Structure formats: C-alpha cells, structure tokens
Amino acid sequence: MNWIVYTFCFIGAFAFMEFVAWFTHKYIMHGFLWNLHKDHHEPGYHLFEKNDWFGVFFALISMAFTMTGVAHGFDWKFFIGIGIAAYGAAYFFVHDIYVHRRVKWFSKVDNRYLRALRIAHKIHHKKMGKEHGESFGFLLPHPKYFKKTEQQQRG
Numbered sequence: 001m002n003w004i005v006y007t008f009c010f011i012g013a014f015a016f017m018e019f020v021a022w023f024t025h026k027y028i029m030h031g032f033l034w035n036l037h038k039d040h041h042e043p044g045y046h047l048f049e050k051n052d053w054f055g056v057f058f059a060l061i062s063m064a065f066t067m068t069g070v071a072h073g074f075d076w077k078f079f080i081g082i083g084i085a086a087y088g089a090a091y092f093f094v095h096d097i098y099v100h101r102r103v104k105w106f107s108k109v110d111n112r113y114l115r116a117l118r119i120a121h122k123i124h125h126k127k128m129g130k131e132h133g134e135s136f137g138f139l140l141p142h143p144k145y146f147k148k149t150e151q152q153q154r155g
Contacts, residue, residue, distance in 0.1 A: 006079040013083025014090075017058075018139050021091070026136040029054065041125060058088055091138060095121070115152070116145040 029037035029051075040051035062084035069078025097103050098114060099121045120141040135142065 005076055009076045009079035010083040010086070013080040014087045017084055017087035018137060020058075021087075021139075022137040024054065025138075030131070030136070055088065055091070058084060062088060095138065112146065112149050115149040116141045119148050119152075120145040 036050045036053055038051075039049045062081045064081070065077045065084065066081030069075050069081055072078075094114070094117060097105050098109065099118050117139075120135040120137075123145075124135040135145075
C-alpha cells in the first residue's frame with residue numbers, strides 16, 4: 001500500500017512543479033524578481049546566470065523534503081523531494097541543455113514534442129523585457145506550438 005502513496009507523491013510533486021514553474025516564471029521571475037531573471041533574456045552565451053539562483057532555491061526545497069523523509073524512515077516527504085529533484089533534472093536537460101544549448105549535448109535529438117518546446121521558448125524570448133511575454137510553462141507547451149512544428153516541416 002505504501003508504494004501507491006509514494007508513487008503518487010513522486011508523480012504528484014513532479015506534475016505540481018510544472019504549475020510552480022509556470023507561476024514562478026510568470027509572476028515572480030517576470031515580476032518582483034526580474035533583476036535575477038533578466039540576464040536569462042539577454043543575448044549571448046552565459047555559462048552561469050543570476051537566473052540560476054532559482055534552480056538553487058528549488059534544489060534546497062527538494063533537499064529539505066528528501067532529507068526530512070530519510071530522517072523519518074523514507075516516508076512520503078522523501079518521495080516528494082525526489083519528485084521535485086526529477087523535475088529539476090528534466091528542466092536542466094531540456095531547458096538548459098536542449099533548448100538553450102548551454103552545454104553542447106543532445107544537439108541531434110529531435111522530435112515533434114521537443115521542437116514544440118523549443119519554439120514556445122524562443123517565442124517567450126522574443127520579448128526582451130519583463131512585460132507582455134507569453135509561454136511561461138515548461139513541459140506542457142500550448143497546442144499552437146505543435147501546429148507550428150507542422151508548419152515548419154511543410155514549409
């Protein structure tokens with residue numbers, strides 16, 4: 001029975017992080033903490049950005065859940081922490097490596113889903129300022145970006 005709860009905690013935390021990422025990106029990063037996110041919208045290659053502090057913040061939350069869960073016999077908090085960490089890993093590999101090419105891996109990986117993510121993020125970055133942006137989510141691009149991948153393939 002515990003494995004059902006633990007699986008739900010892991011998947012639930014991972015899925016909930018998509019909402020947290022969208023909300024944080026739209027209302028905090030493009031809001032009162034724009035000064036930390038701004039360098040992410042500046043042109044050019046940056047190995048480290050002030051924006052990376054958001055990742056550190058969520059890593060600390062993940063570690064707190066994970067370590068508290070370990071201290072309580074690998075209970076549900078451990079699996080929430082691992083779910084948050086898994087989302088962070090997905091974010092790093094897809095956003096930082098695949099989309100922004102901050103590390104030159106996976107350059108030949110290509111499919112419709114990843115193209116839609118890349119298009120959505122490029123459209124988000126068309127706006128250099130903190131206002132009037134679109135596409136603040138991460139793993140769930142709007143269906144219109146899948147249509148754009150079809151248009152690109154035809155065109």
